[in-house]
Amino acid sequence: MTSMFGHDVRSELLILYLAETASVFLAVYALAVLGVAQDTPVNTLDAGLVAMAVALCCGVVVGASGLYRPEVLSRARRLVAGGFVAALLLLILTWLGLQLLVPARDPFSWGMVGAVLLGCALGVAVARLGCIAASRYGLLTRRLLILPNVPARLVGLREGEAGRDLLVPVNMPADLAAGEAPSPDWLRAQRIWAVVAESAAVTAAMRQQFQEAGVRILSPDELDECRLNRVAPERLPADWLATARGLRRSQLGQALHRAVDVVVALMILLVTFPVWAVTAVLVRLDSPGPVLYRQVRVGQHGKHFTLYKFRSMVVDAEAGGAARWAMRNDPRVTRLGRLMRLSRIDELPQLINVLRGDMAIVGPRPERPSFVEQLGSVIPHYNDRALVKPGITGWAQVNYPYGASVEDARMKLAYDLYYVCRRSLFLDLIIMVSTVRVVLFQDGAR
Incomplete structure (x- = not known):
């Protein structure tokens, strides 16, 4: 393991990322300079800038496709699916990026798209084969x-x-x-x-x-x-918070974190605005009731707030107002609601909570007061997760499926406490990239 900004990263995966980044840079640079995939060669400076941007984006796209997860590396079908998604995402990013740099009428743009994709394929293949060989010879142990x-x-x-x-x-x-x-x-x-x-x-x-x-x-x-990358709540000492690096933040650090939340929330709102409009209409047509669902949740330091979601269940889903765990094939979920939950579209209105300051983009999942009271009485340190703002996504959400029992809550707490202890903008970035994988492949949906 290698510690980066307080977060422990698996050494062989870090080496794989660096090897892929370097290989992709060299491959794209060489193809651009030689003019292999486009009509004319590119000057060395432009080729270097394009290759550097592509290499950095390629690492993010591969991570967003889940291809750095250890369990994926041994599953051929998942590798193929992840590779297809990564190629599609990279194609879109490359085309959009080159349209900003090169006039659309210039055939060089489409040629460079081919050079980028070919270079990424070659670079990733060489890097992964090299890491497999190094692993077999024990060089990464x-x-x-x-x-x-x-x-x-x-x-x-x-x-x-x-x-x-x-x-x-x-x-x-x-x-x-x-x-x-x-x-x-x-x-x-x-x-x-x-x-x-x-x-x-x-x-x-x-x-x-x-x-x-x-x-x-x-x-x-x-x-x-x-x-x-998790901690065992039952083995934590009573004074563990005194050494939690993620809680020792200056006012400047807190302001920067808040600024990132607001900027990211506004960007997602701008990009997904058409989705909001279509979803609102479909919710009204699918079943009677309001478009938005409001529910009281527990936020930072135990403060209650109203959480907003697109309604995915029938009206009066909880008879008598008693909170109930979600379950597989929940009969309370509407036809559209099932699709929204799989794609996480129902959680988009939580961006309003982020802008209001009730939530962050990244943090522990906000729970209902009755669940917090129940779980806090049986799971050690459960209430310590409220030391940071709850988030739309989080370390537990990208590492463990949707919880529906006390044991699930205990396991998710192990990841939440790891995040509380080691919170940083670097870890937030990893979580946001991983969230793309969760949405695309519906990991942990219920």
Whole structure:
């Protein structure tokens, strides 16, 4: 794992992203300069600018298609579907971008579109084949020295286990006495990345040896947090908020975060305005009742606010006003409502809540007061998620399907608390890009 702006990124996926970006840049640049896919060659400066913009956009598009998710890498059908979506998105972005740079009547525009797509295909293919070869030769593995008396769940780590970093456990040398640490030379020779041990098991002398070799010291819970990008609420100490980096933000940082929320909300509103108009008409035609659905939710610091959504259920769906969990094939959902939920169109009016300041673009899902009271009484630290504004999308929403039980809420809380602890604009960007994948492939819809 590699820490970037407080967020742990899987090292092999980061290497894959950098390799793809470099490969795409070189491929697009070479094709443009040589004039392979267009009528005339392009001068080196223009080719470099176009190649750089395409390479950066390609990484975002590939991420938005879900092609950096570890479980997708081993599923051929999902890889093909993601590759098709990535190519389509990149085609649209390339065409729009070149129309702004080059007159539409110039055939060079269409030629460059071909150069861009060909270059991206070549670059991504070369980078992925290279990373596959490096992985097979063990060049991307992270070797862990696991000390005695750690939880059994860590001892059985397998290389390349689906959804996890490439971790290989290494045993302590047999000739060491209790309380001794391997020499820095041995640690370097074994390419040890981190030592996993309970804090009480690491003496001052051992800590010095590990630090001299440049080896990280992680507790079992810290390793779980790094490799799974979530925290276990039941194992958090009572004072965990004192070390939560995501909550230590200056007034300038808070203002910048708010400005990003407003700008993104306005941009989405502008782009989706025709969708609003069509959806409003269809909701009225599909079933009797109001277009917008209003519901009280719990926001930051436990403050109640009114959340807006396009109505996707029949009127009076909850008899007696009692809150009910959503379920698969929920009979209360209208025909249009089912389609809106799959595409997440019903959540567009929450942009109003963002502009009003009740919500952010990214944050934990806002829950109903009765659910918050129920879950807060049975799940440790559940109310800590309210330390930040709720969001339209969030770390839990892009990593776990729609929750419909207490156990689902517990698992989603693990991701929410990770976000609260490590919140940053970088993590927000990752979540927003991942949301495109959730919408396009209907991950977790209900």
